[in-house]
Amino acid sequence: MASGQVIRSHSNIYYVLVDGQEVECRPRGKFRLEDQQVLAGDRVEVTLLADGEGRIDRILPRQSELSRPRVANVDRCVVVFTLHEPDADFRFLDRVLVHTEQAGVEAVIALNKVDLCTAEEVEAFVATYGPAGIGYPVVPISAATGAGLDQLIPYLAGRTSVLAGQSGVGKSRLISALVPGREIRVGELSRKLGRGRHTTRHVELIPLPFGGVVADAPGFTHLEFAGMEPRDLADCFREFREPAAACRFDDCLHRAEPDCGVKAAVAEGRIPRHRYEHYLAFLEEIEEAREW
Numbered sequence: 001m002a003s004g005q006v007i008r009s010h011s012n013i014y015y016v017l018v019d020g021q022e023v024e025c026r027p028r029g030k031f032r033l034e035d036q037q038v039l040a041g042d043r044v045e046v047t048l049l050a051d052g053e054g055r056i057d058r059i060l061p062r063q064s065e066l067s068r069p070r071v072a073n074v075d076r077c078v079v080v081f082t083l084h085e086p087d088a089d090f091r092f093l094d095r096v097l098v099h100t101e102q103a104g105v106e107a108v109i110a111l112n113k114v115d116l117c118t119a120e121e122v123e124a125f126v127a128t129y130g131p132a133g134i135g136y137p138v139v140p141i142s143a144a145t146g147a148g149l150d151q152l153i154p155y156l157a158g159r160t161s162v163l164a165g166q167s168g169v170g171k172s173r174l175i176s177a178l179v180p181g182r183e184i185r186v187g188e189l190s191r192k193l194g195r196g197r198h199t200t201r202h203v204e205l206i207p208l209p210f211g212g213v214v215a216d217a218p219g220f221t222h223l224e225f226a227g228m229e230p231r232d233l234a235d236c237f238r239e240f241r242e243p244a245a246a247c248r249f250d251d252c253l254h255r256a257e258p259d260c261g262v263k264a265a266v267a268e269g270r271i272p273r274h275r276y277e278h279y280l281a282f283l284e285e286i287e288e289a290r291e292w
């Protein structure tokens with residue numbers, strides 16, 4: 001009996017990474033009867049057969065399940081962000097960060113395309129979102145030149161990660177930089193399927209040369225706050241947590257309430273104003289969705 005991680009599937013065939021080797025597996029018949037779906041990221045027990053293929057006997061309990069992209073056992077989200085090409089979209093960044101907080105997935109921000117930035121721009125971003133500010137690890141990188149990749153690798157090594165970020169920030173290029181020879185395969189696949197990479201539906205976990213797997217999430221653009229309660233939103237803004245302890249009301253939404261610790265922190269500059277504005281916008285979005 002061997003164990004491994006499902007990295008992709010096609011029809012009823014699952015490719016399982018067992019000791020760094022991809023094994024083509026079929027599930028034991030019982031899975032279909034029990035209506036248990038095998039997801040990319042699932043850890044499974046496999047019986048290796050004489051012909052080099054394998055049979056999935058059991059899915060090990062899932063630690064987590066991400067819905068977009070649909071991957072099990074994700075323990076890291078690399079939020080790829082740029083200041084130029086495309087221009088910084090802080091609202092989108094904050095939206096993705098809310099989702100990682102809600103999903104309980106650890107986030108690291110990879111500030112990509114630093115070859116297009118001044119040192120001052122990079123410093124200002126790190127000061128705002130980094131450990132001394134909002135509180136995320138930030139790694140300035142350039143997928144094009146390779147700068148900073150060595151600092152990013154420890155966040156990916158041995159983990160199941162997903163890349164998130166708006167179109168054009170360099171997610172696919174980052175994967176090619178981390179996994180030499182990778183880009184060619186992606187191109188071949190989309191030609192065979194006769195459609196663009198952007199419409200690729202199947203999630204694929206890519207084995208990394210230093211251990212761990214990563215999923216590219218192309219066109220990561222439509223994120224809704226499905227199932228979120230207005231009261232839970234503020235908790236997803238890390239830097240609100242401490243100031244919120246000073247609010248007069250336990251159920252303060254930090255909007256019109258008097259004696260609000262969050263609003264006080266915004267006024268004092270301890271919470272960046274754009275973060276508070278995005279909070280208010282997301283809050284409205286959640287409330288509007290609930291009215292339907």
Ligand SMILES: Nc1nc2c(ncn2[C@@H]2O[C@H](COP(=O)(O)OP(=O)(O)OP(=O)(O)O)[C@@H](O)[C@H]2O)c(=O)[nH]1
Pocket residue numbers: 112113114115116141142143144145165166167168169170171172173174197198217218219220
């Ligand atoms: N100058 C510069 N260009 C980069 C860098 N990283 C990526 N690019 C370029 O940015 C463009 C978009 O990169 P992709 O990797 O396709 O972006 P993506 O995030 O995968 O986009 P989607 O698949 O649409 O979600 C390409 O032309 C890349 O060559 C970088 O660090 N510096």
Ligand SMILES: [Mg+2]
Pocket residue numbers: 171172173197216218219
């Ligand atoms: Mg891409």
Ligand SMILES: [Zn+2]
Pocket residue numbers: 244247248252253254255257259260261262263
């Ligand atoms: Zn408040």
